[in-house]
Amino acid sequence: MIATWYAVVSFMLIVYIVLDGRNFGAGMLHWFVSKTPEERRQVIAAIGPLWSWHEVWLVGFGGMLVAIFPRLMASAFAGYYLALFLILWCLILRGVSIEVGGHINDRLWQGYWDFNFVLSNFLLAILFGAAAGNVARGVPVDAEGNFSMAFFTNFNVRGYVGLLDWYTVSIALLAAVMLAAHGATYLTLKTEGPVHDRAEKSARYLWIACIPLLLVILIESRIVRPDLPGRALSNPFWWLGLIVIAISTIALISGLTSRNELRAFIGSNFLIFGLLATGAAAIFPVMLLSTLAPENSLTAYAVASNPNTLRLASLWWPVGLALAVFYFIFISRRYAGKVSIQRDTQGFY
């Protein structure tokens, strides 16, 4: 029961990262793949009508976390206080820069919002990457199950750690590069002309750059969390995640080399999904590891709501998911194909 709910809540967060990750990536590359004002509008139009649909997955995840794991939500959100507000402010800045840029057809105005767009998306990728690193490494949870963390302390991974240390920074870097690759793959699928060509080239370089980074992080993780491999090997979901990673990597590589843009993009989505899912499976059942004392760690079993609340949630959550799948199909059909820019009464972007 608890394990299923752990999977459900992780699923919501991972879907959010996969969906909004393309926007972070496309946003980061905005300046590199598009040079003229028309090209810039093309990038914005590729993500424009859908960013709020992607962002509400984060809201859905937040709600599920309160309902299913209230004590974890309380401990983690209060502990990550400043980091979370930075994420929220970047999300505000990102949404605003998409929406207002197209309202006034002026180079200075759009240039200014393009800058905010690039900056906020880059920071979001870094911040979410660092957050993932913190979950993997652990945080200084005390005996009451609370913690409060500085941005950085001594950049070490044991004891009173900060948000940033050598391990979380390297995961943040990987997140930035990999989401940029994801975004480039998306732009290859959605755009035409020079933007498409630059995005295609960037996608290849960025995906190649992921390989050494990923290897480094695997070695680092072995040092930071020597307990993980033993636990992961006995978890069938971890093996399932590995299979997803293997298949999606093949799809991604064959898509990129054969210029099958849709296949590459689907592979890219599932690759990120698989990586995050294996990570989530590997750390289960510990949701927040304590760097101070292992017995302070918060496990899914300790922080979950009572069985009756979980049972009630299991009645409506599948309905919500079914509706989400329905909307997803509508959106995929409605926004299929390349974007084109039309300056008429219907176009803001």
Place this chain on the structure above:
Amino acid sequence: MNSIFNDPGFWHRLQFAFTLVYHYLFPQLTMGLAWFIVYWKWRALRTGDDKYNQAVRFWAKIFGLNFAVGVVTGIPMEFQFGTNWADFSKYAGGVVGQTLAMEGMFAFFLESAFVGALIWGEKRLGPRGHFAAALAVALGSWISGYFILVTNAFMQHPVGYQIEANGSLGIASMRAYLLNPWAWIQFAHNQLAAVVTGSFVVAAIGAFYALRGLYPVQSRLYLRAGTFVGLVASLFVAFPTGDAQAKMVGNHQPVTLAAMEGKFEGGPMAPVALIGQPNVAKQRLDNPIEVPGALSFLAYGHFGSFVHGLNDFPKDAWPDNIELLYYSFHIMITLGTLFIVLMGFATLQNLRGRLETSRLLLWVLLLAFPYPYIANTLGWMTAELGRQPWLIYGLFHTRDGYSKVVSNGDTIFTLIGFTGLYFVLGLLFLGLTGREIGKGPEERPTTVIPKTKETFT
């Protein structure tokens, strides 16, 4: 040094209140406006008259701006349950988290999946598809309102819960929780108030164009719909929904009702104060002008009914800001009454065919649009200040709910950050909305192009 500024609870409350009041300026318009858009789209389908499509196109842009700001300012609200109110989430997360998650999955997913189609999809979706998108967005926004009001109603009047072995709350009956009578009345009152905001804004822009002599067809459409819907909604906000809301407060939170009325001594034939300033130190209302018996009648149905005063309750049960609560409630009531008068008069003039020619009335309609925003805000302040000192009425104190690990330095920092960010956001919103209003509803007809997979706009 023991002042309110050293109290972390004060800063958490201030930040939550500020971000919530600011956020709600946007959804109250989208929830009200959504049904105008649905109505016009339906008229366009039925009559084929393009003036309705023009109205939809224009208002969808205003809607889109409000929706975007509503989304980005709404996400911090949910996160603050954990960042700023961790101990509350720990205690009640198993209950309130359910509706927060349902809001995400049943309302926001629906709304955000179709809002792009509403704003940019007219050509691609065709008239019926576009109507369906408008309907989906309107439904989504109202469903979202319902789940949030269920959450709030639980905090006002907890039902359907049980206390678990570890001392936290869990749900005993989902049905009782979701069908909380408090939620239904609050939902009706709140949604109608959102329609009031929507209709005042629609009427104000109609009045603006009429005063300038621009877009006569469109401005007549906005003025007529805005004033008529405004009258109906203003009436229903007051009666039966506002009346039922006050009776519910009187029955379940009698000390709150006493504080809302600034009433210190209980007794029969309780008056309603039209004017007066509560003086908590001296326990009286200064300079009062009162209607005798009115409060007894409104709260309990008889002029002779006994109404409790604050002195009937221990002081630690009193709401902790009686003055602000009193003013919020009284100004809201006064504004609500004026709304009925204004929209009633405008509807009368409309029936006499003089709505678009009476410049004085048009000026008043134009300048009146901020007041429903104020009244909505004050209504929420009445609900939330009136609930104090409880976070969940009778179960959990507000002072127990905030995050104990967060320092004042952190809270004040994020409050400053929100103030700056929201100030800029407000300027942008006003500037861009002003531009859209200046551009006006476009006159040129659009041709419907066949659906193709290659493009979207």
